Amino acid sequence: MSDRPHGYARYRLDGCRCYVCGYAVSRYNENRDKAIIAGTWQPWxxxxxxxxxxxxxxxxxxxxxxxxxxxxxxxxxxxxxxxxxxxxxxxxxxxxxxxxxxxxxAVEPTLDNLGGAVIVSAVGTVRRLQALVAAGWSQERLAAELGMTSTNCSRLINADTVIVRTARRVRDLYDRLWNADPAEHGARLVDIGRTKARAAHAGWAPVGAWDEDTIDDPAALPDWTGHCGTARGISAHTDQGIPMCPRCQAAADRRRLRNEAQARRALTTARA
Incomplete structure (x- = not known):
């Protein structure tokens, strides 16, 4: 007797006539007839x-x-x-x-499907580590959490590629710490402030600048304010003391050039 699960295939291929197999064939035929009538039948x-x-x-x-x-x-x-x-x-x-x-x-090559030693882009890994540093988690603490030396963690935080096994560990660490307060895990306030300042000086995007759909996308840009790339985003950077991100800097440059062009046109009109 076949070890094939009971259902349509076992009815057709193995000749099983039990209730489960018979019911599966009945439903298949019913759905096929409906699809034929609707003109949507596509068996192959x-x-x-x-x-x-x-x-x-x-x-x-x-x-x-x-x-x-x-x-x-x-x-x-x-x-x-x-x-x-x-x-x-x-x-x-x-x-x-x-x-x-x-x-x-529907199958895609994700971290969960690939072998642990496969080399992949480090984009998502780097962004996660940098975001945690921006949240006040020191590189030394992150290294300890990952079971690696501070030197290796420093290299990883600026890496171009990484093996899947490490990427998974960083992803899991990020999922655990992204909304946690370092002070509640033993970090001193002075160290937290120093760590955040270091991240700000390096221009590393904070946790809030990324979401699950963008953090692993190499083409994605961080949204520091929730409105980056717009006039509202420019104002938010200024009002909140957030370093100007590339998108808002580009928008500010475009606005400046537009204002200068308008001023030149106004001056030309006035002289005429």
Whole structure:
């Protein structure tokens, strides 16, 4: 008897006629008939985009087993998509069920999927560490929390690349400390102030400048005030004593040039 789970596949492939398998087939047929009537029936999709995506994931150091686990499919299904079943004399699949294609295409190379020794961009790691320093957590304390030396932590806080294992540790540390008060964890107020001043001098963005959707995006810029890049953001920097960020500095430069151009036009009109 097959160890395949009871359902549509076991009914069709293994001939099981139990209630669960029969019900699954009944629901499948009902949904198929409705889709045919609605003109949305699509039993198969092209396998090539899925094959390309699998190869992309492999190029990011994800093995077939990891991809299969993330997609919640059998690894042999992925092997069939890539290479077919040589023992059966078949080549790579040309068509796939939509659900299988969607499951594989939804897999992305994230920190949770990649191997611990894989090298990735350090953008998110650096931003998290710098934001914690801006919140008053000293590099020495962060190094101790991460189980590394202060020297290695100092290198990490300005690194270009990092291994996944370290990136995960920093991410977990950030999730634990981003809204915690260093003073409540034994840090002296004078040390907290000195640490914040060091971060401000270096221009490191604080925790509030990032959210989950931007902190790992290399193209994203920190939003220091909640309105950076606008006149309101420029005012917030000035009123709150926040160092001018690149977006607000650019907006201030544009406003200055615009005002100078208006002044020149007004002077020319007055002379005329």
């Amino acid at each position: 999709v092209d396998a090539e985009p899925v094959r390309v995506h699998i190869r992309h994931l492999q190029s990011c150091s994800m093995g077939l087993r990891a991809i299969a686990t993330a997609a919640n499919v059998d690894r042999k299904r992925l092997q069939s998509i890539l290479n077919g079943r040589p023992e059966r004399g078949t080549g790579p699949q040309e068509k796939l069920r939509p659900a299988l294609a969607a499951a594989v295409l």
